[in-house]
Amino acid sequence: MDKIPILKMGDYLLVTIQVDLYDRLALNLESDLVNMINKHSSKGVLIDISAVNIVDSFMGRILGNIAQMSKILDAHTVVVGMQPAVAITLIELGLPLSGVHTALNVEKGMTLLQEKLFLDSTVIADDTDDNT
Amino acid sequence: MALSIGQLLQKKSKTVLESWINIQLQDDGLKEELLSNQEIRKQSEEFLHSVISILKKEDSQNTESPEFEKAAEILTEISTSRAMQGYTPRETGVFVFGLKEAFLSVLEKEFKDSLVPYADSQKINKLIDALAILTFETFISSREEVILRQTSEISEISTPVIRVWDGILALPIIGTLDSARTQVVMENLLMKIVETESTIAILDISGVPAVDSLVAQHLIKTVSATRLMGAECIISGIRPEIAQTIVHLGIDLANINTKASLAHALRSAFMMLKLEVRKTVEKPKF
Amino acid sequence: MITLNKETIAIKREQDVVFFRNRVNEYAEKIKMGLVNKTKLLTAASELVRNMLIYAKEGKVICEIVTISALQTGIRLTFIDNGPGIADIDKAMTDGYTTGKSLGLGLPGAKRLVNIFDVKTVKGKGTTISITKWKNG
Incomplete structure (x- = not known):
């Protein structure tokens, strides 16, 4: 069965989608990612879709699902590198992917994830301050 | 009359050409600065020959014959280039309708006292009308092309990032x-x-x-x-x-x-x- | 409208979708359709072919290059299936309405992405949806 490779980099998981997605492949990615987040207790997921030419409502839903599921598992998801034509099409389709973080490229996505993680840790630190 | 209308006009083609060019030049609307005399002569000559070759045929109304297609091709080219250069429809129209006038005036002289046979004049009329319609179709569609291109150009330049x-x-x-x-x-x-x-x-x-x-x-x-x-x-x-x-x-x-x-x-x-x-x-x- | 090029592609399994999308892509490249318009067409096609697989299990798509004038060329895709048909077409065309488990954006979304959208459906007999996207429109 076809699979999209998921790379583990420290606290983060990195997925680069290089092939044309079809529904089964996308569904597999969803379950694989959720399992990986759980296994490595990852803090962030970076999905690079710069090579993806079409995102339709099904793929859009999968991306939204991944973001929501990882949120429940305490990980942030950032989708990076969306092509302009894909972005315009998604908006016209009526799918603004609210709830999914986005960034221009992998580098900026990494920075965004680190900022989010930093924010999380400061919030936790603040909490402990209050308790003591 | 031994000669058919086509052959007759072929023989007189020089006279037709001269009178046709004169008609074109006399029209007030002509923009002399846009088109040189020689260019008019060249375009007219080429087109005249193709029209005469249609008239020589039995089925001159057949719009699918190779002769008609040849004439249509020349006409489309002239009409398109004129539309692009900003000619008015009148100027382009005079080009085609002037030919009808030239044909008939030459024939009138040829037949002297007697009238030009109805069938022959009808033949010329129908052919020129068909060609005139074609001229306007291509003229308008090339104008539309210009407009479309300009629209897209405007939207390009009006959105600088x-x-x-x-x-x-x-x-x-x-x-x-x-x-x-x-x-x-x-x-x-x-x-x-x-x-x-x-x-x-x-x-x-x-x-x-x-x-x-x-x-x-x-x-x-x-x-x-x-x-x-x-x-x-x-x-x-x-x-x-x-x-x-x-x-x-x-x-x-x-x-x-x-x-x-x-x-x-x-x-x-x-x-x-x-x-x-x-x-x-x-x-x-x- | 004049058809210049015509081909029928059978859709039976999910894997056919990838082949079908590639064919539509080739057609779009052939007429030099712009990137955004091409993406919109492919996305609309993707939505409709999925609907076909979900609700009718199989069907076929007719791909055509169509033209109405020297200036307007486009691609028409006709999705034909013998499935259950659409019970309430007005409802099916509203955002967020679904009888399945999707987001309900398939039909209305696809309509927004193309220039001409035409549905004919007979309950119990099947559905025919035809979409046309102009090269520059």
């Missing part, structure tokens, strides 16, 4: 936003965002005369698309009367970062990028 700072783009929108233009604006903006790796785009609408719910919808679309790419969008240049209409129309811009002027938008962009613009303190001179 300016890089105002490292990581900040500005896009002043002048004129009304319709859906076709929004598409061009979005495309240019998103492409430029990718190209310059900018994270903030400022959409300045001070040049947009009015914002109705449709324009607002287009603006919201552009902002959402920018966000999908991973960049933030600020809308600036909202005049008080536009703010009023937006609220009166019940358009929800709550999720959109709006600023009164481009300067304000730039300041907030600097803050987002954690940049600071300060006045340098001059060192006291001793």
Whole structure:
């Protein structure tokens, strides 16, 4: 069965989608990612879709699902590198992917994830301050 | 009369050509500066020969014959090039209808006292009419082509994307936003965002005369698309009367970062990028 | 409208979708359709072919290059299936309405992405949806 490779980099998981997605492949990615987040207790997921030419409502839903599921598992998801034509099409389709973080490229996505993680840790630190 | 109409005209083709060119030159509407005398002669000669070759045939009404297609081809070329050069339909029309006049005047002289046979004059009339219709069709369609090209050129040049700072783009929108233009604006903006790796785009609408719910919808679309790419969008240049209409129309811009002027938008962009613009303190001179 | 080029592609399994999308892509490249318009067409096609697989299990798509004038060329895709048909077409065309488990953006979304959208459906007999996207429109 076809699979999209998921790379583990420290606290983060990195997925680069290089092939044309079809529904089964996308569904597999969803379950694989959720399992990986759980296994490595990852803090962030970076999905690079710069090579993806079409995102339709099904793929859009999968991306939204991944973001929501990882949120429940305490990980942030950032989708990076969306092509302009894909972005315009998604908006016209009526799918603004609210709830999914986005960034221009992998580098900026990494920075965004680190900022989010930093924010999380400061919030936790603040909490402990209050308790003591 | 031994000669057929076609053969007769073939024999007299020089005379026809001269009188035809004269008709064309005498017309008040002709723009001499646009077309040289020689060019008219060359175009006319070529076309005249192809028309005579049609008249020589038995089935001169057949619009599918190779002869007719040849004439149509020449005519299309002339008509298209004239439309592109900005000729009026009248000038192009005189070209074709002048030929009818030239034919008939030559024939009248030829037949002297007796009338030109009805069938023959009818034959010429029908053929020239068919060709005239073709001329106008091609003339108008090439005009339309010019208009379409200009429309797309206008929308291209009217949406410049300016890089105002490292990581900040500005896009002043002048004129009304319709859906076709929004598409061009979005495309240019998103492409430029990718190209310059900018994270903030400022959409300045001070040049947009009015914002109705449709324009607002287009603006919201552009902002959402920018966000999908991973960049933030600020809308600036909202005049008080536009703010009023937006609220009166019940358009929800709550999720959109709006600023009164481009300067304000730039300041907030600097803050987002954690940049600071300060006045340098001059060192006291001793 | 004049048809210049015509081909029928059978859709039986999910894997056919990738082949079908590639064919539509080739057609779009052939007429030099712009990137954004091409993406819109492919996305609309993707939505409709999925609907076909979900609700009718199989079907076929006719791909055509059509033209109405020297200036306007485009691609027409006709999705034909013998499935259950659409019970309430007005409802099916509203955002967020679904009888399945999707987001309900398939039909209305696809309509927004193309220039001409035409549905004919007979309950119990099947559905024919035809979409046309102009090269520059």
